Amino acid sequence: MSAISHEFDLSEATMLPPADPGPRAVPEIEALAARWEAVHEAAAAVGKLAQLGRETLTEDIASLPLRAAARGGWHYEMVARGIDDLAAVMQPGLRALLSLTAGGQDTTAAALTLWREFHMARTAILGLVPVE
Numbered sequence: 001m002s003a004i005s006h007e008f009d010l011s012e013a014t015m016l017p018p019a020d021p022g023p024r025a026v027p028e029i030e031a032l033a034a035r036w037e038a039v040h041e042a043a044a045a046v047g048k049l050a051q052l053g054r055e056t057l058t059e060d061i062a063s064l065p066l067r068a069a070a071r072g073g074w075h076y077e078m079v080a081r082g083i084d085d086l087a088a089v090m091q092p093g094l095r096a097l098l099s100l101t102a103g104g105q106d107t108t109a110a111a112l113t114l115w116r117e118f119h120m121a122r123t124a125i126l127g128l129v130p131v132e
Contacts, residue, residue, distance in 0.1 A: 027068070027069035027072060027076045029065055029066065032068065032069065032076075032080055033065040035080075035083050035084065035087060036064060036083055038087065039086050039087050040055075040057060042091065042094050043055070043090065043115065043122075045094055045098075046090070046093070046094055046114050046115045046118065047115055049097050049101065050108055050111035050115045051111075052112070060126070060131045061122070063131075064129060067129045067131070068080070071129050075129050079125060079128050079129060082124065082125035082128065086118070086121050086125065089117065089121070090114070090118060093114045093117075097110060097111050097114065
């Protein structure tokens with residue numbers, strides 16, 4: 001019996017070893033903390049537009065950059081990437097809301113939607129380095 005050959009046939013493939021990532025960069029705690037704070041400032045503005053007010057940050061939320069840096073490795077890298085991704089969503093969203101507000105339009109519903117998206121994403125990021 002002969003095997004059927006198709007595009008997913010890996011029987012003769014050469015498997016390469018994982019690439020050596022080399023030495024990891026030292027976590028940039030200050031830069032990560034500044035980005036985390038900036039994302040929360042944007043969220044505060046969105047909360048105001050959603051008529052929710054400013055959220056008080058708990059120590060568990062505020063200390064994420066320190067916990068990620070202490071954990072290091074892929075935990076730090078994923079937290080940093082998550083914060084950058086969250087900032088990439090918040091910046092144009094807030095810009096759009098402010099533009100609509102400047103035009104005299106009610107942005108409450110749209111701001112509430114962005115605020116909820118922020119909280120869901122933040123919960124996922126916080127889950128990468130849980131408080132011990």
